[in-house]
Amino acid sequence: MPVVRYATLLRHDPQLVTAETVGVAEAMSAIWPEWKDRYAAAIAALAERVGISASGVAINSHEEVRYRLDGKTPMIDLPEAVIQRNSQNISLRNCAALCVHDFSSKVWTRINGLGPEGHEVESLGRVLHDYRALAKSCGDWFQSEVENIAGDLLAPTRTVNDGVLEITTVGLRVKKTDHQAEDFESWLFDSAGGPNFANEEFCDFMSEAAALTDDVRTITKKQPTAFWMSMPMAVRMVNGDLASRSTMYLVRTIDDMIQAVGIGLDDSEAGDLASEVALKVSRVLANRL
Amino acid sequence: MTERSTEETPQQKLARIRAEFAAHTPVNPFSEMVETICGVTFVNETTDIHRKRRSDKVKIAFVSMPPVALDDVVEHSSLHPGCRGATCPAENGAGTTAPEGVDPRALKRVLASFKPATAERMFNEFREALEAAVERFHPDVICFNELGLPAEDFPLSRAIDLAWDMSDKHNMLVIAGSAHDSRTLYNTGYVFRPGGPRPGQGFHKSISARAVGELISAPASRRVAAVYFAGLRIAMMICIDVADYASIASVVKVGDGVDVLLVPCYTPKIEDMNSIAKVTSNALPGIVALVNANDPDGVAKPCLVASFGSSKALTPALKLPSGVSISILDIDLAEFQQTRLSMTNDSNRSDVAFLFGRRDMPSVS
Numbered sequence: 051m052p053v054v055r056y057a058t059l060l061r062h063d064p065q066l067v068t069a070e071t072v073g074v075a076e077a078m079s080a081i082w083p084e085w086k087d088r089y090a091a092a093i094a095a096l097a098e099r100v101g102i103s104a105s106g107v108a109i110n111s112h113e114e115v116r117y118r119l120d121g122k123t124p125m126i127d128l129p130e131a132v133i134q135r136n137s138q139n140i141s142l143r144n145c146a147a148l149c150v151h152d153f154s155s156k157v158w159t160r161i162n163g164l165g166p167e168g169h170e171v172e173s174l175g176r177v178l179h180d181y182r183a184l185a186k187s188c189g190d191w192f193q194s195e196v197e198n199i200a201g202d203l204l205a206p207t208r209t210v211n212d213g214v215l216e217i218t219t220v221g222l223r224v225k226k227t228d229h230q231a232e233d234f235e236s237w238l239f240d241s242a243g244g245p246n247f248a249n250e251e252f253c254d255f256m257s258e259a260a261a262l263t264d265d266v267r268t269i270t271k272k273q274p275t276a277f278w279m280s281m282p283m284a285v286r287m288v289n290g291d292l293a294s295r296s297t298m299y300l301v302r303t304i305d306d307m308i309q310a311v312g313i314g315l316d317d318s319e320a321g322d323l324a325s326e327v328a329l330k331v332s333r334v335l336a337n338r339l
Numbered sequence: 340m341t342e343r344s345t346e347e348t349p350q351q352k353l354a355r356i357r358a359e360f361a362a363h364t365p366v367n368p369f370s371e372m373v374e375t376i377c378g379v380t381f382v383n384e385t386t387d388i389h390r391k392r393r394s395d396k397v398k399i400a401f402v403s404m405p406p407v408a409l410d411d412v413v414e415h416s417s418l419h420p421g422c423r424g425a426t427c428p429a430e431n432g433a434g435t436t437a438p439e440g441v442d443p444r445a446l447k448r449v450l451a452s453f454k455p456a457t458a459e460r461m462f463n464e465f466r467e468a469l470e471a472a473v474e475r476f477h478p479d480v481i482c483f484n485e486l487g488l489p490a491e492d493f494p495l496s497r498a499i500d501l502a503w504d505m506s507d508k509h510n511m512l513v514i515a516g517s518a519h520d521s522r523t524l525y526n527t528g529y530v531f532r533p534g535g536p537r538p539g540q541g542f543h544k545s546i547s548a549r550a551v552g553e554l555i556s557a558p559a560s561r562r563v564a565a566v567y568f569a570g571l572r573i574a575m576m577i578c579i580d581v582a583d584y585a586s587i588a589s590v591v592k593v594g595d596g597v598d599v600l601l602v603p604c605y606t607p608k609i610e611d612m613n614s615i616a617k618v619t620s621n622a623l624p625g626i627v628a629l630v631n632a633n634d635p636d637g638v639a640k641p642c643l644v645a646s647f648g649s650s651k652a653l654t655p656a657l658k659l660p661s662g663v664s665i666s667i668l669d670i671d672l673a674e675f676q677q678t679r680l681s682m683t684n685d686s687n688r689s690d691v692a693f694l695f696g697r698r699d700m701p702s703v704s
Contacts, residue, residue, distance in 0.1 A: 118673065121680035213349050231374060244704035275350045277357050279701035284593035290381040292565070292593035294374065299701070301357075303349040319385060326595070334701060337684045338356050 051168045051221040051321050052178055052259070053328045056185035057147075057156035058193055059212035059339055066155070066207060071124035071148040074200040075117035078126055081199055082115045086129075092191055093131050093142060100183035106134045121337065124148045128192075132164065139164040142184070144192045147336065154212045154339055157196065158332075159189040162325055168223055175258045178218060185216075214307040215339060217332050219297060220259050221316035221324030231293060234315045238280070238298050245278050245298050252298075252313060260300055260311040269300065276302035279310075281334075283327040285318035293317075297327045301335075310335060361703040364692035370588055371696070377561040377589040379574060379597065382530060382540045389510065389533055392570030393479065397670045399601075400478035401653065402468050403633035403641035404487045405662030407461060413452045413492065415521060449554045451518040452492045461489035462498055468663040469501065473509050475657055476667055479569045484632045484641075485516030485578050485605035488529060492521035499529070499539055506531040512568045516577055516603030516630075524556045528577050528603055530566055540564065544577035545586060563590055570672055571598045578604045581629070582615050591622045591695040598675065600627045606639065613643045613650055621648030622691040624682040626670065633664040642666040647678050 090107040097104045113129035126146045133140040141164050147156040161181045163169060169177050197204075224234075240246045247253060247267045257266045270276045280296045287293055297314030310331060316323035347355070383390065437446055453461065465487065472481050489498040494517050506513045513531040520527045526544035542564035547553045563586060565574040574597045580586045581602045590597055600619065606612065609631045616627040627645045634641070640652045641664045653666035682688070683699035691697075 119677050121677060121684055213352075242704065243702065275353045275357075277353075277703055279360060279703045281701045282595075282698050284595035284597075284698075286381060286385070286596065290384075292379040292381070292596045294592050294698070301353065303353055306349055308349055308353055330595070330699070331701070333680065333684065334699075335356065338359070339352060 051163065051223065051316065051324045052174065052181060053160065053162040053219045053324045054178065054181040054185050055158060055160045055217040055328055055332050056182070056189050057158045057215045057332075057336065058189055059154040059156055059215060061154050061210050061212040062149075062204070062207040063210070064207055065152065066148055066150050066204070068124060068150055070203055070207075071126075071150065072117065073203040074146070074148060074196070075115065075124075075126045077200040077203060078128075078196070079115040079117075085199070089128070090131060093133065093188060096187045096191060097133050097140075097184055100180060100187060102133065102135070102140070102180050102184060104133045104135055108132045108134060120147065120333070122151065123337075124150060138167065138169065142188060144188065146196055153337070156215065156336055156339075157189055157193040159185045159192065161185050168321060171222065171255070174220065174255070175261070178220075178259060178261075182216070182218070212339075215335060216307055216309045217312075217328055217335065218259060218310070219312040219314070219324040219328035219331070220255065221297075221314055221321065222255065223321055224315050224317040229317060231295075234295060234317070237315055238296055238313075243280075245300075255313050256298075256300060256311065259313060260309070266300070269302070273302050276300065281312070281327055281331050283323060283330060285316070285323050285326065286320070287317065288319045295323055297323070297331075299331065308335070308339070357703060360701050363702075364689040364697075366696040367693055369584065370592075370694070373585050373588040373592055376585040377545065377563065379563045379565050379590055379593050381565045381567060382542075383532060383535065383566050383568070387534065387567065389569065390567040392672060395672060397480065397569050397571050397672065398476060398478045399480040399482065399628070399668045399670065400472040400476050401628060401630045401642040401666045401668065402472055402481060402483045402487065403631055403655075403664040403666070404461075404464060404468065404484055406632050406634065407453065407457060407486055409451050409453070413450050413521070415448050415450055415524065447554050448524055448556060449552075450492060450521050450524065452521070453490060453518075455491060458489055458491045458495060462495055464661045464663060465489050465498055466501060467659060467661060468665065469505055469513070471657060471659060471663070472665050473505060473511070476665070477509075478511060478667070480512040480514070480573070480601075482601045482628070482630050483513075483515035483603060484630045485526075485528070485603040486518055486632065487603060488515035488517040490518050490520075494520070494529070499531075500537070502529070502531040503535075503537050503539060506535070507533045512566065512573070514575055514601055514603065516605070519555060525558060526553075526555055526577055528575060530564065530575060532566060532568065542575055542577070545580050546583045548579045561586070565597060571670065572596055573599045573601060575601050575603075578602065578606060579612075581612055581619070581627070587615070587619050588695055591619065592698060594623045594625070594698050597623060598625045599670075600625070602627065602629045604629050604631045606631060607634070609639050609643060613645065616643065616645040617648060617650045618691070618694065620645035620650075621682075621688070622695050624648070624679050626668075626675075628668065633662055635662060644668055647682060
């Protein structure tokens with residue numbers, strides 16, 4: 051169950067004020083009824099361009115453009131778009147986090163497969179390649195559309211590109227339910243709490259998910275700013291228990307992008323470890339950029 | 340959070356973030372093992388339609404019942420602590436004697452029991468309180484104090500029927516503490532929910548309040564029950580369990596999945612327990628509510644709510660002639676989420692970090 055979250059970082063000088071963010075949200079809401087068809091068509095075309103065949107794109111009619119605060123950050127959420135396919139459908143969401151503090155705004159695109167079946171692990175590299183390509187192209191398109199729709203409202207500020215943040219998270223479904231928490235921990239961690247490089251499976255999955263050309267075991271030596279971090283997440287088991295499960299992330303820079311790629315074993319009832327922990331990690335990193 | 344420069348390179352940004360994540364507050368060694376001691380378990384399925392958010396707010400009514408006198412105390416035990424060896428006269432002798440070398444005090448079981456007239460009064464007050472809370476406030480959740488559910492030596496079936504009927508009819512959750520059930524020997528609370536099982540779902544106190552002479556048998560599998568209802572993940576525990584580190588730490592450890600902790604109580608020491616509730620509400624972060632009996636002398640507060648590290652006594656919104664006090668808490672879900680996210684983004688929470696570890700921040704290796 052891979053989830054890709056991709057954000058373009060934008061700095062404003064001077065900083066945005068809340069009234070401007072409300073204005074952008076109102077402009078997006080006002081244009082939405084007529085613009086949503088253009089939005090769906092653009093996603094379909096961009097999906098086709100990156101090699102994702104789609105029979106159509108459906109916009110969730112139960113949702114509307116929403117303005118909310120995520121912590122202290124004003125957010126404008128667009129309704130979910132579902133890329134309909136013969137195989138697994140893909141969920142795509144765009145949102146704009148318009149920062150009114152001394153941090154960058156983020157234009158986010160989140161992509162993940164729909165349904166409980168997930169993907170075969172053999173296809174992980176190809177699926178992530180497609181998701182990343184689609185996330186980047188949709189994110190860039192959405193950013194340009196926001197500028198077209200609400201650029202005048204932001205005219206008093208100078209906006210400069212401040213890089214990219216990508217958080218890719220892979221939840222590897224564990225079908226057997228008789229595992230103990232210790233089994234999951236020992237798969238992921240070495241005795242010192244670092245990544246378990248003695249686990250070939252972990253190394254292979256991480257190498258593929260991060261598209262590494264270097265040995266995963268030596269990546270932090272070759273890239274001194276890279277580091278490993280783990281994030282816990284509470285997930286619900288089939289028997290109703292809440293259990294804490296960890297995901298191990300490799301965090302590094304690639305050109306102007308900060309990339310975090312995480313792998314975790316997922317024995318949750320809904321198979322939602324990846325989407326849940328990805329959101330948590332996204333918030334933690336985004337709130338510091 | 341560390342300061343950032345306006346012209347940082349991606350490498351500088353990452354170095355700054357790494358330094359912040361790596362600045363660990365020491366964590367006490369007990370916090371790691373709690374999942375092996377106690378767990379949190381949801382009682383409703385993921386398919387339960389009542390999990391969904393209904394509106395922008397969730398209203399919780401806290402019902403504090405008048406105190407009840409323990410009319411009778413009945414001893415129940417499969418073992419006779421005072422007997423030794425084959426001389427035990429009870430139960431035909433076989434299997435009823437205390438093993439040699441075992442402290443007899445560890446074998447004693449004493450249950451609270453109420454006379455029929457007391458149970459009748461409790462039932463009438465319970466019905467009146469339930470109906471008044473529904474009619475006046477239309478709550479999503481009603482939580483009664485410990486001993487709030489009428490009982491003789493186990494809860495009255497008509498009280499259980501009433502609680503379930505009201506829950507089903509009004510689409511609300513009813514949570515009620517009870518007494519020591521003579522069938523299980525446990526101090527048992529119940530949750531009744533629309534579409535849920537008619538007898539309710541029981542949850543048990545895991546520790547004994549030794550200082551007040553409480554002698555119970557704790558369930559072997561210690562679990563904090565939780566229910567996902569109206570957009571809130573609500574955990575429930577009984578009274579002194581809120582003062583038990585393993586119980587609280589097990590909830591905090593899965594704090595991503597718990598918003599509110601409701602604690603039916605029956606105690607004069609609610610202020611002491613409230614200091615723990617405050618810490619817990621900070622650590623979750625979320626809301627912890629202590630629902631006490633309504634002390635007629637007004638010494639022990641009927642209801643204390645700790646919210647994100649701060650605490651307040653709720654002013655009763657309704658008092659009934661029978662001595663019932665009803666307090667109301669409205670939770671604005673957007674505001675709740677906003678506060679929670681703001682707190683989890685704060686890296687300077689060393690107090691809760693030492694107690695429980697940080698579940699909202701990554702660990703850097």
